[in-house]
Amino acid sequence: MNSSFTLVLMDWHKVKNTRLMPWKGEKDPYKIWLSEIILQQTRVEQGWDYYNRFIDTFPSIKDLANAPDQVVFKLWEGLGYYARCRNLLHTARTISNEYKGSFPETYEEIIKLKGIGPYTAAAISSFAFGLPYAVVDGNVLRVLSRVFGIQDPIDGKKGKDTLTGIAEKLLDKKSPGFYNQAIMDFGAVICKPALPLCDTCPVQKICVAFKKGLVDKLPVKSQKIVRRKRWFYYFLVEKNGRFLVRQRTQKDIWQHLNEFFLVETTQRQSAKKLMQSQAIQALLQEQRMLIQFVSNEYKQVLTHQEIRGRFFHIILEEKIKLPLNFEWVKAAELKKMAFPKFILSYLGENG
Ligand code: SF4
Numbered sequence: 001m002n003s004s005f006t007l008v009l010m011d012w013h014k015v016k017n018t019r020l021m022p023w024k025g026e027k028d029p030y031k032i033w034l035s036e037i038i039l040q041q042t043r044v045e046q047g048w049d050y051y052n053r054f055i056d057t058f059p060s061i062k063d064l065a066n067a068p069d070q071v072v073f074k075l076w077e078g079l080g081y082y083a084r085c086r087n088l089l090h091t092a093r094t095i096s097n098e099y100k101g102s103f104p105e106t107y108e109e110i111i112k113l114k115g116i117g118p119y120t121a122a123a124i125s126s127f128a129f130g131l132p133y134a135v136v137d138g139n140v141l142r143v144l145s146r147v148f149g150i151q152d153p154i155d156g157k158k159g160k161d162t163l164t165g166i167a168e169k170l171l172d173k174k175s176p177g178f179y180n181q182a183i184m185d186f187g188a189v190i191c192k193p194a195l196p197l198c199d200t201c202p203v204q205k206i207c208v209a210f211k212k213g214l215v216d217k218l219p220v221k222s223q224k225i226v227r228r229k230r231w232f233y234y235f236l237v238e239k240n241g242r243f244l245v246r247q248r249t250q251k252d253i254w255q256h257l258n259e260f261f262l263v264e265t266t267q268r269q270s271a272k273k274l275m276q277s278q279a280i281q282a283l284l285q286e287q288r289m290l291i292q293f294v295s296n297e298y299k300q301v302l303t304h305q306e307i308r309g310r311f312f313h314i315i316l317e318e319k320i321k322l323p324l325n326f327e328w329v330k331a332a333e334l335k336k337m338a339f340p341k342f343i344l345s346y347l348g349e350n351g
Contacts, residue, residue, distance in 0.1 A: 009203050024181065036124070041081045047123045072088070148208055230307050234261065234312070244260060245329040268308070295350065
């Protein structure tokens with residue numbers, strides 16, 4: 001039998017929830033999967049556009065599987081967390097080759113696919129196939145820790161296990177997709193991270209955090225993220241209207257995306273010091289050049305890293321030896337290539 005929380009939540013979802021999203025009520029596992037992958041680490045308003053563009057460009061999983069990597073990366077551009085995009089392609093090709101383009105229909109098979117964890121597997125299984133798996137992500141953990149007054153940190157094993165157990169018990173086994181959508185929406189529009197709408201909340205009467213005045217203390221998190229600081233100085237080296245560009249191949253952030261000539265440091269550097277650095281000296285080989293432009297400082301914060309730096313636009317007056325893995329790319333071609341957001345911000349303002 002369903003708990004009172006489940007009944008109230010489902011009633012709210014049926015009668016009062018007006019949150020609209022293009023993938024809501026969707027039964028096609030491909031579209032559900034795509035929306036879930038796009039929405040990881042992305043705000044719904046931003047993800048909405050990307051989702052529509054992906055569906056328009058690749059109406060089926062086979063279309064996505066057959067697309068060249070760079071076309072897919074270009075479409076993903078700006079969403080960040082590119083491992084998601086690489087996994088998306090990998091999984092599309094696995095399903096195309098090993099499952100003849102049809103999404104597998106069991107939780108056990110779905111969770112084996114690259115880039116699909118328990119949350120996404122539960123979402124696809126319940127929405128597309130009506131299987132009884134509860135979604136548990138940061139939103140659900142927050143809602144349940146407040147409603148049931150769980151004070152163990154939600155990023156620790158004990159807290160996670162307790163709340164996952166509660167989530168599984170609360171799931172409406174007859175309508176798992178409907179219930180999962182209800183709790184996801186409830187976390188997004190009522191029991192929000194900051195300023196939850198307690199005054200009009202339908203579960204206020206049974207909410208432990210509300211009764212005990214713990215709403216702004218829950219959920220508890222134990223770990224503080226320490227971000228590694230990196231300085232990226234990009235040199236847009238131009239000769240006859242072409243720029244030096246390479247693809248990032250190393251196992252690092254922005255793998256498979258493109259970039260200009262990079263000098264990375266662990267501290268802020270002056271332009272003078274950078275121009276005297278070994279990397280720039282080796283690049284220029286004492287040839288004459290003109291520093292056309294030096295940008296302001298740019299910054300991008302990733303989950304575990306903080307990237308800061310500047311862009312130097314350099315015009316070469318003489319030929320240089322092409323550095324390893326670089327190619328000369330016409331200015332007009334740059335628009336077709338996929339770059340990390342850090343570089344795109346500069347190109348958007350100065351390109
Ligand atoms: Fe969340 Fe407040 Fe509702 Fe409790 S009463 S579930 S804290 S919105």
